[in-house]
Amino acid sequence: MAMKSKHQRLVLAIVAIVAVIGAGLLAASALKDEAAYFYAPNEVKVKGVEPGKAIRLGGMVVTGSLRKEADGVTIAFDVTDGKATVPARFTGIAPDLFREGSGVVAEGAFDKGGTFIATNLLAKHDERYMPRELEGMDYNAATHEMKAEK
């Protein structure tokens, strides 16, 4: 008798846990788009974000695209996610880790010409950590190995 009620409680607990986890996963997947912290350039292109709507744009700063404008405090650069690229401008002080070839999250809105006017810049760090001596080495994402270039 005691064994039976213990067994019943175990089954009940497992059913309840599976149901709760299922509900949690469903909620999380329904949130998928809403809970995204930023739009990638390709999502902007596919979904179409109207000009003036405040969003965050995230991606990599295209190498060679960063330039300073004549006023000295405005920078212009391109943001890419590998599928689409959008131009962006920012007036102000960029974070130290903001640089070409690195991740960026920009807060702001698109103007009518399709340029993203950022009001705030955040540098996005990636999951790679390495000493300075290894900088510039080729990184193999599949094997996590570093190789000297050339």
Next chain:
Amino acid sequence: MHAFANPTRFLKIARPLTPWLFWGGLVLLIVGAVCGLTLTPADYLQGESVRIMYIHVPAAWLGMGGWSGIAIAALVQMVWRHPLAGIAGRAIAAPGALFTAICLVTGSIWGRPTWGTWWEWDGRMTSMLVLLFLYFGYIALARASAADGQGVGDSGGVSRVTAIFALVGAVNLPIINRSVVWWNSLHQGPSITMRGSTIDGSILWPLGLTLLGFSLWFGGIVLMRMRAILAENKVEARLARMAREGGAG
């Protein structure tokens, strides 16, 4: 399972184990922290601030590990009615909350120079903050039910509602873990996966020391707290008995 139902049996093992876990863990985490501060190179992008990882990662691990422990204890309490389960849950709650808070604070300190912000509402940060609030809820519920006089007996001082809360709260754990994969987030993706590590070995190795050290230390603290709760229950039971006998005599 019920071999440990008798607290004396549990105490026989817990008593000698506590100093080993506590002091061994403390030595390991101090050695790991010192190595991490002095022997490893700075990161090519983050510079010296990378070293906060040696505290931040174990804190995150124990914050989530703590809730896993509470949820398992709640399951054991609900299904097997094991008297030590509730006591284990109560013992884990405060250190688990503390490490979750340490994770949030160190992450914020790291985020300022790295991202350029103290706090952003991205998936990882928000779900970790929710975990801290879950701990507060659990602590409040467990304290209320222990004060209700449920401290002695099968529940170990944790009411059934509290145990259910612990199980439901466990839903947040996979969300924290997957938050950087499911959603675009400011927090970087996982560095250490089944396929290996994207943290260079020269930076990574002290993390193993602090992870193990903090985990052992955490275990030692939990055993201490379980013993303290057991001792407290004993004192209360004895006082109640004395009051009864005194009233009769």
